[in-house]
Amino acid sequence: MIRTRAALFGALVGVALLGACGQAAQPGTAVPAAPEVVAPQAGANALAQESELATAVVPGLGTVLTDGDGLTLYRFDKDTASPSVSNCDGECAQKWPPAVAQGEEVKVAGVDDKLVDTIERADGTRQITVNGWPMYHFAQDSAPGDAKGQGVGGTWFVAAPDGKKAQQAATGLALTTASVGKLGTVLTDKDGMTLYRFDKDTAKPPTSNCDGDCAVKWPPLLVESENFEVQGVDKALVGTVTRKDGTKQVTVAGWPLYLFAEDKVCGEAKGHGVGGVWFAAEPDGSKA
Numbered sequence: 001m002i003r004t005r006a007a008l009f010g011a012l013v014g015v016a017l018l019g020a021c022g023q024a025a026q027p028g029t030a031v032p033a034a035p036e037v038v039a040p041q042a043g044a045n046a047l048a049q050e051s052e053l054a055t056a057v058v059p060g061l062g063t064v065l066t067d068g069d070g071l072t073l074y075r076f077d078k079d080t081a082s083p084s085v086s087n088c089d090g091e092c093a094q095k096w097p098p099a100v101a102q103g104e105e106v107k108v109a110g111v112d113d114k115l116v117d118t119i120e121r122a123d124g125t126r127q128i129t130v131n132g133w134p135m136y137h138f139a140q141d142s143a144p145g146d147a148k149g150q151g152v153g154g155t156w157f158v159a160a161p162d163g164k165k166a167q168q169a170a171t172g173l174a175l176t177t178a179s180v181g182k183l184g185t186v187l188t189d190k191d192g193m194t195l196y197r198f199d200k201d202t203a204k205p206p207t208s209n210c211d212g213d214c215a216v217k218w219p220p221l222l223v224e225s226e227n228f229e230v231q232g233v234d235k236a237l238v239g240t241v242t243r244k245d246g247t248k249q250v251t252v253a254g255w256p257l258y259l260f261a262e263d264k265v266c267g268e269a270k271g272h273g274v275g276g277v278w279f280a281a282e283p284d285g286s287k288a
Helices: 042-048 091-095 213-217
Strands: 054-058 062-066 074-076 116-120 126-130 156-158 173-179 185-188 196-198 238-242 248-252 278-280
Touching: 062 173, 173 248
Parallel strands: none
Antiparallel strands: 054 062, 054 173, 074 156, 116 126, 173 185, 196 278, 238 248
């Protein structure tokens, strides 16, 4: 096995990697109805193609692995991870095309490069592995957000960013993560919409100082109760703060989280750096 060096290719901040995720949620809502999948815009698609391995939010499954075009990636229970071995060839590989590295380096966005490697297939191509598991596409998936291969034959499963099987997202999912362009992995709501923190807030104690017109432009991420689910985020860092109107706003590491009204589709991050006080939030609550 040849170890590949993973590289993250930069892009303009605010031009987002639009993977498999849904439309914008209604401002301030954490658990809206299931979203409609939105295809990548032209600029974002160009950025996505710079990476061979990325992450995105798939409705119902949360954050998953994708290729550079936002197409969902899978793992196969009949393969092995240690050692990394693919047992899908011939007709199997026609139905489940392997995710093949295009060069000596696997270009990644929002994936731990220490987990990424390749194995050589019988035809001489190098198949991407994550945490030892060979990665595949599903021939019946035709657009970002498709996950028609999930559970097929009880052996094929959408891959999570750590190479494990993606789990069905809980109905109460409010907070997850996804790759967003140059910013890397950031916090998003359940539909892949970028979340932000505000320098004029405080984390100790958690306090929101964005109300009125501010909250119209920067809708707070709200939940109905403390009982909500998160993915890809340390639960010990997650909490809520009660706003002046009595609603509960999600916090990470004490920082209240917000959406940006000018972000219209998942993967956008137009609010990053606005006024020198608004920044996309990383999974640990720090500034992206």
